[in-house]
Amino acid sequence: MTKEGIYSEIYSIIRNIPAGKVASYGMIASIHGGCTARMVGYALSKSSSDMKLPWHRVINSQGKISLGDEESKILQRNMLEAEGVVFHNDKIDLKIFGWKILA
DNA sequence: CTCCTGACGTCCC
DNA sequence: CGGGACGCCAGGA
Numbered sequence: 001m002t003k004e005g006i007y008s009e010i011y012s013i014i015r016n017i018p019a020g021k022v023a024s025y026g027m028i029a030s031i032h033g034g035c036t037a038r039m040v041g042y043a044l045s046k047s048s049s050d051m052k053l054p055w056h057r058v059i060n061s062q063g064k065i066s067l068g069d070e071e072s073k074i075l076q077r078n079m080l081e082a083e084g085v086v087f088h089n090d091k092i093d094l095k096i097f098g099w100k101i102l103a
Numbered sequence: 104c105t106c107c108t109g110a111c112g113t114c115c116c
Numbered sequence: 117c118g119g120g121a122c123g124c125c126a127g128g129a
Binding site: 024025026029036037038039040041042043044045055058059060061062065066067068069072 | 109110111112113
């Protein structure tokens with residue numbers, strides 16, 4: 001894959017995240033095996049709604065939302081709760097909802 | 104080509 | 117436990 005494929009791979013990985021689970025930027029980067037957490041966030045920031053990417057399932061290693069907009073954070077939390085994810089003081093238990101790679 | 108920035112992560116204090 | 121600084125790679129000016 002070319003460097004341009006980096007985004008494609010990141011998008012593919014995010015699309016593979018099952019509902020009710022969440023993956024951290026670093027985790028996705030690790031799965032990709034060639035990019036860093038920054039690339040994931042950067043790719044998402046560039047992505048459009050037409051991609052239908054479950055960006056709300058992507059959070060930081062702290063199990064929290066990394067966005068800067070409160071509105072987006074609330075929206076993301078709302079979508080995750082709609083999928084069955086439980087928040088603990090605005091944080092998610094990666095031990096429970098953390099996405100597990102099934103090969 | 105160089106400089107700055109960015110939805111992060113980890114180390115140090 | 118909270119906050120600040122550096123490192124990561126890519127893309128835009």
